Amino acid sequence: xxxxxxxxxxxxxxxxxxxxxxxxxxxxxxxxxxxxxxxxxxxxxxxxxxxxxxxxxxxxxxxxxxxxxxxxxxxxxxxxxxxxxxxxxxxxxxxxxxxxxxxxxxxxxxxxx
Amino acid sequence: xxxxxxxxxxxxxxxxxxxxxxxxxxxxxxxxxxxxxxxxxxxxxxxxxxxxxxxxxxxxxxxxxxxxxxxxxxxxxxxxxxxxxxxxxxxxxxxxxxxxxxxxxxxxx
Numbered sequence: 001x002x003x004x005x006x007x008x009x010x011x012x013x014x015x016x017x018x019x020x021x022x023x024x025x026x027x028x029x030x031x032x033x034x035x036x037x038x039x040x041x042x043x044x045x046x047x048x049x050x051x052x053x054x055x056x057x058x059x060x061x062x063x064x065x066x067x068x069x070x071x072x073x074x075x076x077x078x079x080x081x082x083x084x085x086x087x088x089x090x091x092x093x094x095x096x097x098x099x100x101x102x103x104x105x106x107x108x109x110x111x112x113x
Numbered sequence: 114x115x116x117x118x119x120x121x122x123x124x125x126x127x128x129x130x131x132x133x134x135x136x137x138x139x140x141x142x143x144x145x146x147x148x149x150x151x152x153x154x155x156x157x158x159x160x161x162x163x164x165x166x167x168x169x170x171x172x173x174x175x176x177x178x179x180x181x182x183x184x185x186x187x188x189x190x191x192x193x194x195x196x197x198x199x200x201x202x203x204x205x206x207x208x209x210x211x212x213x214x215x216x217x218x219x220x221x222x
Binding site for chain 2: 006032034041042043044046049093095100101102103104105106107109
């Protein structure tokens, strides 16, 4: 199957700093990528849909100025958590759609201290 | 509002037993997915069901789809400890995936 690489897998940052998470489709071109957030023992919550070459579509309640998404190429989407706070600590997962399937990155465990 | 509900949310079963996880969804869709998630890990694709009546099997897991009833099932046969994980179903519609509530499965020796 197709491979989606997400980096970093874990990051600890101080409050007020920004963190960038990368999501790469390694062996296919992904015109659409999805960013999810997952709280412990809960399902995935869609944050935004990222389309190559255009602005991301954010879900209701997700602050676009806080969670900056860039999809500059067909193989790379980035999520930047700006001015991070402890409540932003979570597990973030990206996925890329190819044909009828979605392939998921390994996830990023963000801890803001 | 589109809903994808799984039943049960928590399942504890003994090794060797059979059980079924149910996934109900509230929209029209002929694309249903099942994923497995281990603690601290991302999602692993198990099955992709693309038409009414689709049935797929892999090892001790079998998934089926009834688009008319808006229901998918994940059947576990003769459970083993390695199957302990959280299982999610997901529906694809409107260019996005909608995930179920998840079923946390624990297989007890």
